[in-house]
Amino acid sequence: MGCRAVLLLAPEDKLKLLHSYIDGTFVAGRSEFPDINPADGSVAAMVTEAGPEMVDDAVTAARRALAGPWRRTGVRERAALLYRIAECIESRFEQFVAAEVTDTGKPVALASRLDVPRAAANFRVFADLIKTAGLEAFHTETADGRQALNYAVRNPIGVVGIITPWNLPLLLLTWKVAPALACGNTVVVKPSEETPATATLLAETMRDAGIPSGVFNLVHGFGERSAGEALASHPDVNAVTFTGESRTGAAIMRACAPHVRPVSFELGGKNAAIVFADCDFEPTVTGMADAVFLNTGQVCLCAERVYVERPIFDRFVDALKKKAEQLRPGWPADDTTTLGPLISATHRDKVMSYYRLAREEGATIVTGGGVPEFDDARRNGFYVQPTILTGMAESARCAQEEIFGPVCHVAPFDSEEEAITLANDTKYGLAASVWTSNLGRAHRVAQQMRAGITWVNCWFLRDLRTPFGGMGLSGIGREGGMHSLNFYSELNNVCIRI
Numbered sequence: 453m454g455c456r457a458v459l460l461l462a463p464e465d466k467l468k469l470l471h472s473y474i475d476g477t478f479v480a481g482r483s484e485f486p487d488i489n490p491a492d493g494s495v496a497a498m499v500t501e502a503g504p505e506m507v508d509d510a511v512t513a514a515r516r517a518l519a520g521p522w523r524r525t526g527v528r529e530r531a532a533l534l535y536r537i538a539e540c541i542e543s544r545f546e547q548f549v550a551a552e553v554t555d556t557g558k559p560v561a562l563a564s565r566l567d568v569p570r571a572a573a574n575f576r577v578f579a580d581l582i583k584t585a586g587l588e589a590f591h592t593e594t595a596d597g598r599q600a601l602n603y604a605v606r607n608p609i610g611v612v613g614i615i616t617p618w619n620l621p622l623l624l625l626t627w628k629v630a631p632a633l634a635c636g637n638t639v640v641v642k643p644s645e646e647t648p649a650t651a652t653l654l655a656e657t658m659r660d661a662g663i664p665s666g667v668f669n670l671v672h673g674f675g676e677r678s679a680g681e682a683l684a685s686h687p688d689v690n691a692v693t694f695t696g697e698s699r700t701g702a703a704i705m706r707a708c709a710p711h712v713r714p715v716s717f718e719l720g721g722k723n724a725a726i727v728f729a730d731c732d733f734e735p736t737v738t739g740m741a742d743a744v745f746l747n748t749g750q751v752c753l754c755a756e757r758v759y760v761e762r763p764i765f766d767r768f769v770d771a772l773k774k775k776a777e778q779l780r781p782g783w784p785a786d787d788t789t790t791l792g793p794l795i796s797a798t799h800r801d802k803v804m805s806y807y808r809l810a811r812e813e814g815a816t817i818v819t820g821g822g823v824p825e826f827d828d829a830r831r832n833g834f835y836v837q838p839t840i841l842t843g844m845a846e847s848a849r850c851a852q853e854e855i856f857g858p859v860c861h862v863a864p865f866d867s868e869e870e871a872i873t874l875a876n877d878t879k880y881g882l883a884a885s886v887w888t889s890n891l892g893r894a895h896r897v898a899q900q901m902r903a904g905i906t907w908v909n910c911w912f913l914r915d916l917r918t919p920f921g922g923m924g925l926s927g928i929g930r931e932g933g934m935h936s937l938n939f940y941s942e943l944n945n946v947c948i949r950i
């Protein structure tokens with residue numbers, strides 16, 4: 453089947469209406485809510501909200517599809533479909549970029565180099581992996597001198613509920629959909645209410661790619677008392693995978709508990725970066741500017757706590773300040789834009805409340821702390837200034853709580869041990885980075901980070917086969933590579949007496 457370009461977007465004079473996708477059909481929901489463009493606060497589209505009955509329809513369709521032809525697709529066929537999905541995403545590249553940019557306000561350049569290519573890569577990587585993934589086999593000597601052969605087979609886990617956030621909407625959704633489908637499951641996805649567009653395009657893409665009806669279902673809506681809660685608590689869902697805030701993770705865990713169903717949680721972070729005086733200074737400053745400000749700081753992996761060895765502290769703060777001040781907040785399509793808005797007015801209020809709190813907590817505002825000025829419709833957007841703080845106590849709320857904006861606190865340290873203690877002093881445990889030219893120290897420090905992933909002299913450099921996830925408030929379990937395949941399948945060990 454070809455990659456037909458189905459028009460998601462209505463002609464410009466009509467507001468687009470985004471529906472849920474259930475059993476191969478777009479279905480209108482019980483009420484409408486606006487999809488706001490964060491760059492200027494305009495209404496980009498209207499979305500129809502799925503209520504509990506529609507979520508039930510989606511789960512029922514997914515369960516039915518599990519027992520249909522999808523059940524008989526072999527690994528090679530599923531892998532071929534995943535490659536097809538990747539191709540279809542690429543054939544609609546501009547459309548995906550436009551949808552992601554309208555929903556998030558992020559620069560076109562960023563969506564074009566990160567979000568959309570990663571969506572295609574997610575499908576390719578898990579297609580490759582499922583084709584080659586082996587399983588254990590053991591020859592067992594039995595007490596009576598005979599033998600047994602044990603081997604494991606991989607079966608789908610069933611209907612997977614996938615609930616995702618707004619910061620990297622397509623990347624994070626496909627990161628879970630791809631391995632779930634690779635393992636032969638069916639899915640019901642609930643994207644963030646803030647970013648419904650690329651998930652809707654993905655539903656069209658699934659249809660274009662020939663994914664059978666009911667295998668991929670999409671429900672739009674909110675979390676609590678809406679589609680998210682209905683999906684997490686639905687009795688016929690076999691596993692829930694969630695990316696989002698730690699507090700929401702706790703609510704979803706409560707919803708899953710009565711059903712004793714597996715969960716995979718990728719949650720928040722308050723990530724540390726440790727910069728040693730022997731680092732390669734310029735690349736480190738550049739890397740740190742990315743680690744703090746990429747996607748306007750709305751990446752769970754962003755460094756919000758930067759510890760710098762005292763001899764280079766002042767120079768480093770100064771250099772990072774220059775980088776922050778070079779960032780250009782602007783229209784997403786403008787080539788010179790390097791900083792988008794935050795996702796919503798609510799989120800901007802939250803980030804601004806932390807900027808105010810930082811002052812109350814004794815911070816020095818090295819740069820930023822406010823809202824950029826515009827003389828056009830961007831005044832109605834949700835921009836904030838990139839901000840660097842120094843001088844707070846480690847116990848300050850701004851140094852302990854995830855802000856999720858373009859902001860970091862920079863503090864000095866005097867020894868390797870102190871840096872490790874400071875970096876690990878958090879209830880989160882998602883990501884860390886270590887910046888040094890001393891190879892021994894790099895390994896020593898990286899291995900002691902209480903984090904699911906530690907980068908050395910780089911940040912957000914991803915190999916999709918590696919374990920990804922966090923500890924503490926940052927999550928439960930690991931996805932990536934075989935970790936994903938193992939979450940999205942049930943292993944059945946077959947033991948044969950020989």
Ligand code: NAD
Nearest residue numbers: 617618643644674675676680681696697700718719720752
């Ligand atoms: P959020 O938790 O508010 O929402 C995420 C999703 O959960 C949305 O689809 C929302 O509708 C849904 N939801 C909310 N309440 C629910 C409920 N009671 N039951 C079921 N679903 C519910 O998160 P957000 O604000 O969209 O995203 C930002 C957060 O996500 C940050 O904390 C960030 O660190 C985290 N995040 C983590 C990772 C990671 O890989 N660890 C990646 C991206 C974002």
Ligand code: 6OD
Nearest residue numbers: 619627750751752753914
């Ligand atoms: O790169 C990934 O696979 C991933 N899950 C990134 C998460 C980024 C958080 O905002």
